[in-house]
Amino acid sequence: QVHLVQSGAEVRKPGASVKVSCKVSGFTLSDLSMNWVRQAPGKGLEWMGGFDPEDSKTIYAQKFQGRVTMTEDTSTDTAYMELRSLRSEDTAVYYCTTLWFGELTRFDPWGQGTLVTVSS
């Protein structure tokens, strides 16, 4: 059973970068398709990007292209999401989640979330 544990809350100033980690247990990261979803305070869920097993590459939502990088360290089974040039609108809880791809494509499970606050 996959278990995802994320790094702790972060505070950044506008223009800075943040890197959130997601540690996998119960499975090998290289066997999973890790994706990232964020949720601004009081708002809905927004997919940011992740590994697309159909094309065997990481894809990003157009909104975040050029500003986000998702990487993996398979030696430690840890996935990372780095977001650059932060602005106040990036204040949100960031979730890692596993994409199961196929006839029944779905996100499951989810990490506990990492609150990133962008404030001067």
Add this chain to the structure above:
Amino acid sequence: DIQMTQSPPSLSASVGDKITITCRAGQTISRYLNWYQQKPGKAPDLLIFGASSLQSGVPSRFSGSGSGTDFTLTISGLHPEDFATYYCQQSHSPPWTFGQGTKVDMK
């Protein structure tokens, strides 16, 4: 991008009520539709995938139906722990998109 529209945005109900939430896709997505439950301060949990398949451990009072563009999530007999926000998500093609959510609160 496939737009997902949920209704209603919120609803008030009582324990024991039967409720239905609808989700409409901006284009046909066959049965590639998932439902998630999110409680305050918690990550979303998968409830239903493939429009009608119940995730392991999810009570049978939850059910999903639909295909094409129109889908429903039904809770047959609300329990106190069911007061939460529910999201639909299309799993037809990336970018993966979610509905805006339906908050179910106590009447």
